[in-house]
Each structure stands twice: as structure tokens, then as C-alpha cells.
Amino acid sequence: MENTSKTAGKLKAQIKMFSNKIGRGLSKPKQKFLFGMMYGIQACKDIKLSNISRSLEEKIRLIKTENRLSRQMSQKDLTQEINKKIIEEGALRISNDTVLAVDLGDISKEHSKSLEFLERVRDGSTGKIKKGYWTCEIVGADIDGEELIPLYSELYSAGAKGFKSENEQIEHAVEAVSSVLNGRGIYCIDRGGDRKKIIKPFLENKNRFVIRMVGTRDLWIGDKKRRALRIANNCHCWRTRELVIRKEGKLDRRKISIGSKKVKLTFWDEPLWMVVIKGFGDKPMMLLTNTKPIRSKYDMEWILDTYLTRWKCEESYRFIKQSYNLEDVRVRSYIAIRNTVALIHAIFYFVSIELGKKIKLNILLRKLYEKAKRFFEIPDFKQYAIADGIYKVLFNYKSKNFANSDKNKCSNQLSFDFAVTYE
Numbered sequence: 001m002e003n004t005s006k007t008a009g010k011l012k013a014q015i016k017m018f019s020n021k022i023g024r025g026l027s028k029p030k031q032k033f034l035f036g037m038m039y040g041i042q043a044c045k046d047i048k049l050s051n052i053s054r055s056l057e058e059k060i061r062l063i064k065t066e067n068r069l070s071r072q073m074s075q076k077d078l079t080q081e082i083n084k085k086i087i088e089e090g091a092l093r094i095s096n097d098t099v100l101a102v103d104l105g106d107i108s109k110e111h112s113k114s115l116e117f118l119e120r121v122r123d124g125s126t127g128k129i130k131k132g133y134w135t136c137e138i139v140g141a142d143i144d145g146e147e148l149i150p151l152y153s154e155l156y157s158a159g160a161k162g163f164k165s166e167n168e169q170i171e172h173a174v175e176a177v178s179s180v181l182n183g184r185g186i187y188c189i190d191r192g193g194d195r196k197k198i199i200k201p202f203l204e205n206k207n208r209f210v211i212r213m214v215g216t217r218d219l220w221i222g223d224k225k226r227r228a229l230r231i232a233n234n235c236h237c238w239r240t241r242e243l244v245i246r247k248e249g250k251l252d253r254r255k256i257s258i259g260s261k262k263v264k265l266t267f268w269d270e271p272l273w274m275v276v277i278k279g280f281g282d283k284p285m286m287l288l289t290n291t292k293p294i295r296s297k298y299d300m301e302w303i304l305d306t307y308l309t310r311w312k313c314e315e316s317y318r319f320i321k322q323s324y325n326l327e328d329v330r331v332r333s334y335i336a337i338r339n340t341v342a343l344i345h346a347i348f349y350f351v352s353i354e355l356g357k358k359i360k361l362n363i364l365l366r367k368l369y370e371k372a373k374r375f376f377e378i379p380d381f382k383q384y385a386i387a388d389g390i391y392k393v394l395f396n397y398k399s400k401n402f403a404n405s406d407k408n409k410c411s412n413q414l415s416f417d418f419a420v421t422y423e
Contacts, residue, residue: 008397011390015039018354022085022346026078033072037343038350041324043394045387047340048330049073055394073336082342083152083176086349090140090149091180093353098140099306100151100177100185101313102170102193105135107155107327107341116334117157133157134166135341136173139313140185143305146382148316148352151177153345155338167197178207186210186291188310194288196267203268203290210306213286219274220264228274232284235259235276239300243280256280258300260293275303316352316383320344323387351386 019038023031040052053065094100106121110130121132133155140149152173156163163169174187186208189198193211202209215229237259245252256279263274273293277285287307293300320326324347329340 004393005397008393011393012039014355015042015350018350021089022082024085026081030072033069036069038347041343041347042390045323045391046325047344048328070331073331073339074333077335077338079154079338079342082346083154086346087151087177087180090151090349090353093149094140094181094184095142096184098142098185099309100187101139101141101310102174102187102189103137103314103317104166105137105317106132107135107329108132109327114332115337116332117159119158133337136169137317138173138177139316141309141313143309148313150316150345150349150352153341155341157334160334167195170198171201174201174207178205186306188306190310199265200267203270208291210287210289210291210303212307213274213288215283215286218266220266221261225266228286229283231261231263231274232276232286235261237276237278241301254279258304260300275300277304316348319383320348323384351383355386
């Protein structure tokens with residue numbers, strides 16, 4: 001019990017330090033709010049304010065704590081401030097060849113009637129159209145490493161005031177990240193990202209990218225205009241490789257062949273390259289890039305590995321949803337929902353990066369793995385084990401001094417046990 005208390009105390013101190021970094025420049029009440037939410041969410045592995053309030057164990061009525069958190073959640077949109085601080089922190093870990101996966105997700109709220117700006121979204125897990133919100137995420141990862149670097153996360157609604165388009169949301173997210181990275185990293189987007197309004201800003205800003213094409217886009221090859229799929233079918237794929245894919249816990253081995261073609265977009269004069277992979281599925285996979293696939297570091301296989309690294313980043317959104325019950329959000333205002341997603345994003349960065357930054361914190365991580373009872377069976381996506389360990393350490397930790405430790409401190413002021421009465 002004593003060891004658990006020490007671990008919990010150290011963990012609490014790390015959460016406090018990180019929340020202060022994220023809340024730098026905000027008012028004292030907002031900083032206290034950030035700390036309380038980041039601590040409470042991890043202590044109960046939930047985002048419902050009632051459960052967060054219980055985990056804080058403040059010496060006031062539970063409803064008062066819940067009302068205060070609810071009021072703070074809806075007062076000011078903290079999405080941009082939190083994203084800016086996370087990008088600045090994460091930028092130090094981004095190299096020239098770090099994959100920056102851009103992904104659109106969803107939060108389904110099909111049974112809700114009172115939430116603001118509910119719109120139709122496509123549920124990624126079922127493929128059905130439901131009521132909910134969209135999210136835009138950017139996560140960094142190296143091809144050969146296991147570390148994930150959360151950089152940007154924003155919830156948005158097509159019905160909210162100021163919304164223009166999905167393309168605008170993606171462009172805004174990329175601009176927020178690229179303005180800090182100064183050209184480092186290579187952006188990777190799945191099918192549907194080969195739209196003119198998405199590709200053109202990349203080309204204008206000279207950002208490197210790898211985008212999977214759908215096959216219906218027109219491209220110039222030489223002096224002829226052809227559909228991308230037709231070009232891919234006629235491409236000679238001379239380099240072969242065995243690809244190992246992990247799917248539902250099983251390893252799937254496939255023999256693929258890779259080739260490339262020099263192409264041009266119908267709206268851009270500079271040449272691009274389409275890397276074609278056959279044997280991956282029924283149709284060729286087509287990856288459009290402005291990074292020349294020559295026989296060196298930036299060859300065709302490296303372009304493929306860049307795209308496959310994007311799949312590693314997709315697990316991050318599944319982790320956020322499952323570990324903290326994100327789709328069970330119960331706040332009503334649109335600002336509060338946006339703040340919830342931003343806070344979960346900050347927690348994801350804390351779990352993924354902050355806890356492993358120093359050697360001393362690695363010892364704390366080891367203890368968290370032990371508490372998760374996964375020390376010898378840590379999954380590929382280690383954040384699940386870390387989140388479980390944090391929950392088990394903090395859940396039973398009686399933090400008497402969470403809200404205001406000054407009340408319990410010993411004072412040197414003399415006090416006498418008597419009362420004054422007036423007649």
C-alpha cells in the first residue's frame with residue numbers, strides 16, 4: 001500500500017507539471033481546471049463529469065465539484081491553445097522522415113437529442129450513417145520506431161458556426177503543424193486525400209506527402225491524359241517483396257510487386273510520382289507523392305513503408321475511444337465537447353511521450369506496467385497497458401490534499417479552545 005501511495009504521488013506530480021505546461025498563459029482557475037480534468041479522467045478511465053468529480057474527492061458536495069467542472073468546460077474553447085502547446089512539445093521529436101498521419105475520425109451520438117450541432121457522420125466501425133461529430137487528427141510516427149507522437153486533435157461539426165468544409169479543416173490542421181515543424185516530416189493521407197483542395201496547399205507550401213489515390217483521378221503521363229487506375233494497371237512492377245501484415249492478432253504474409261510512374265496533375269505543372277503496389281488487394285494500390293522514388297533512401301519501398309506506418313497511427317484513435325469511453329461524453333454544449341476531445345488529446349500525449357522522457361520516469365513506467373498486470377505481456381500498443389496501470393494506481397489512492405493542501409497544513413499560530421459570548 002505504501003509503495004502504491006508513493007507511485008501515485010509521483011504520478012500526480014507528473015500530471016501537475018504537464019498540465020502546467022499545457023496551461024501556460026491561462027488563468028489560475030483554468031490551470032486548476034486542466035489539472036483536475038487530466039487527473040480525474042485518468043483516475044477513473046472515463047470522461048463523464050460525475051465520475052471525474054468522484055475521483056477528485058474534494059471536501060465539498062459532489063454536485064458542487066461537478067457543477068464547477070461543467071461550468072469551466074463550457075466557458076472557453078481551449079482546443080487551439082492545447083493543440084498549440086502539444087505541437088510545440090511534440091515538434092522536438094519530429095525528424096525529417098517522421099510520418100505525419102492525417103486522419104478523420106468520428107464520435108457517434110446516435111441516440112442523443114440535446115447536443116449542439118449534431119450532424120450526420122459515417123461511423124467508422126460499422127460504416128453506417130449516424131448522428132455525431134467529426135474529428136481531425138495528426139499523429140507522428142517513425143517507420144522503424146514504436147513511439148507515437150500526438151500533435152493535433154480537433155472535434156468539429158458541419159452545422160457549427162464558422163464551418164466551411166472538410167477540406168478547410170484538414171488544411172487548417174496541416175498548417176497548424178507545419179508552421180512549427182519548418183518542413184520536417186512527411187504527411188500521409190488515406191484514400192480521398194487526392195482532392196485538388198487538399199493536394200494544392202501541400203504543393204504550394206512545399207510540404208512532402210504520400211497520398212493514397214482512389215483510381216478515378218485524371219493524370220498526365222507524358223502527353224496523354226489517363227485515369228490513375230489505368231496507369232497503375234499498365235505499370236511494370238519490377239521490384240518484389242514479402243509483406244507481413246498483422247490482422248486481428250494473426251500474421252498475414254503476401255508477396256507484392258512495386259513499380260512507379262512519373263505523372264503530372266491536371267492543375268500543376270511540376271512532376272509527381274505514382275508508386276504502384278500489386279498483390280496487396282484485388283486492385284493495385286496507388287500512392288501519389290512529391291518525393292522522388294530513386295534507388296536510394298527515398299525509394300519505392302520507403303514510400304510504401306511510409307504509408308503502412310500510417311496504419312500504426314490509426315490505433316491511437318481506437319485507444320482514445322476505448323480507454324476513456326470518449327463516445328460516452330455527456331456534456332451538452334458544443335464548446336464542452338470540443339474541450340473534452342482536446343483534453344483527451346493532451347492525456348494521450350502524456351501517456352505516450354511525457355512519461356518516458358526521462359530515465360527516472362522510465363522507473364515509474366515500469367511500476368505502472370506491473371500494476372496493469374501486463375509486465376510480461378505488454379501489447380504492441382503499449383498505451384493500453386500504461387492507461388490501465390495509471391487507473392489502478394490512482395483509483396484507490398486517497399488524495400486528501402488534491403484540491404487545497406493548505407487546509408491540512410500545520411500552522412504555528414496558537415489556538416485556544418474557548419468561545420466568546422456576548423450578553
